[in-house]
Amino acid sequence: MAELLRGEDPEPSDPFPAGPLYVPVRPGHRGCAARIFRTPLGTRTAVGFTSVFRLHATLGPDQPWIRLAEPALRALAGPLGVTTVTVNPRFTAPAPRPVPAPAMGFAA
Template sequence: MAETLYEDDPEPADRFPAGPLYVPVRPGPSGYAARLFRTPLGDRTAVGFTSVRRLTATLGAGQAWIRLAEPALRALTAPLGVTVLTVDPQFSAPAPRPVPLVAPVPVLNVG
């Protein structure tokens, strides 16, 4: 029986370059800025997709994007304290909408 060698298998926690990514951006006063998201636990994360198809399937066809290498995206977000990079997330929640401020209507109990 042949001996199985695991020396070249990376550990799950080992980071490896993700390659060129499609990074969602938003317009700002000085051009475009990378959009940051939150993980399910509330940590801030940079997000990149391995294809335009995956980006549009998750964020919609109207989402602007730029092409960045994984190390460049990490360098861009590190000064903001963002150390997590999520590649190809499958789920996203819609952005919260502001709740309109309406004066409460008094309820009268007639009885």
């Protein structure tokens, strides 16, 4: 089998750093914590966006963020067992809302 050169391979085998990313965070008492998300298959993943516009389009304009290089995001997520970084995810589901309990009354 012929070895593919990087210029010929549309998806190179070696991961390359994505550069500085806009990383969604949640503020806390001691600073910010990077938000960890789940892929459609349920795998935990760190998320970063290549622009504030993309972050706001996906998570809304009120989502706090910090700038991190992709290797720094991996270093933060690694101790949590998160080995995947997703860049520019497009689809999200709204946060679940509590379902009201059914009424206990009887209809006549």
